[in-house]
Amino acid sequence: MTVTFLMDGKEVTAQDGQTLLDVARENGIEIPTICFHEATTANAVCRICVVEVEGMRTLQPSCIVKAATNMKVQTRSEKVVRARKTILEMLSATMDLSEAADIQAMMKEYGARDERFPDAVRRESDIKDDNPMYIRDYSKCLLCWRCVQVCADDAQFTYAINFEGRGYETQIGTFFDKAIPQTTCVLCGQCVGVCPTGALKPKREFLLEKGKTPAEISVMNTGRKQRKPR
Numbered sequence: 001m002t003v004t005f006l007m008d009g010k011e012v013t014a015q016d017g018q019t020l021l022d023v024a025r026e027n028g029i030e031i032p033t034i035c036f037h038e039a040t041t042a043n044a045v046c047r048i049c050v051v052e053v054e055g056m057r058t059l060q061p062s063c064i065v066k067a068a069t070n071m072k073v074q075t076r077s078e079k080v081v082r083a084r085k086t087i088l089e090m091l092s093a094t095m096d097l098s099e100a101a102d103i104q105a106m107m108k109e110y111g112a113r114d115e116r117f118p119d120a121v122r123r124e125s126d127i128k129d130d131n132p133m134y135i136r137d138y139s140k141c142l143l144c145w146r147c148v149q150v151c152a153d154d155a156q157f158t159y160a161i162n163f164e165g166r167g168y169e170t171q172i173g174t175f176f177d178k179a180i181p182q183t184t185c186v187l188c189g190q191c192v193g194v195c196p197t198g199a200l201k202p203k204r205e206f207l208l209e210k211g212k213t214p215a216e217i218s219v220m221n222t223g224r225k226q227r228k229p230r
């Protein structure tokens, strides 16, 4: 079954079950996303993809709201732009976005200011370097949920990481904060691959940034010096 509705004043058609984001993308309409990832189940936690739907009191997250007949959707109304800008400013005030290039680009596009919420509490965390594959820096984590999902039912079925704590204290972690080698983690790297902010980073990249040479990294990994070429 197909549904027909208006998106930014243009008549569009969707297959039953398609989200507003799906339809926008099919029609070349740009809607920004952060927590959404094709490989994970959408949970609409960041709200950057909100759109205005006539008759609905609040803005709607397009990554989970399904298209319906006769909807009238505005993807870039004044209200939508203001909401996206505020979301970006809140993110910027509470976490380290220095390695989140896509989000930085959005901030520029929406004119979001770093200093909008000067009294906000920033997420602080020591870098967790406890395994040979990747480091975890949760000061850069925006709790998008992607890593937890690929570790669980969306891909790996390993369940090594999950949400911990409540409210402002919520963070991603292992059970009882155990080091990665003491969990069910198989070092598949999928969590690193879906992290949008650099909170999870390959260990090699981390060490190169710290000034280690490839030869030094090789010694750290294998315990053996690299042979000189003959």
Ligand code: SF4
Pocket: 140, 141, 142, 143, 144, 145, 146, 147, 148, 172, 191, 194, 195, 196, 197, 198, 199, 200
């Ligand atoms: S560590 Fe990365 S992928 Fe996981 S919740 Fe935080 S930002 Fe998202």
Ligand code: FES
Pocket: 032, 033, 034, 035, 036, 043, 044, 045, 046, 047, 048, 049, 050, 061, 062, 063, 064
């Ligand atoms: S991308 Fe839709 S809520 Fe995050």
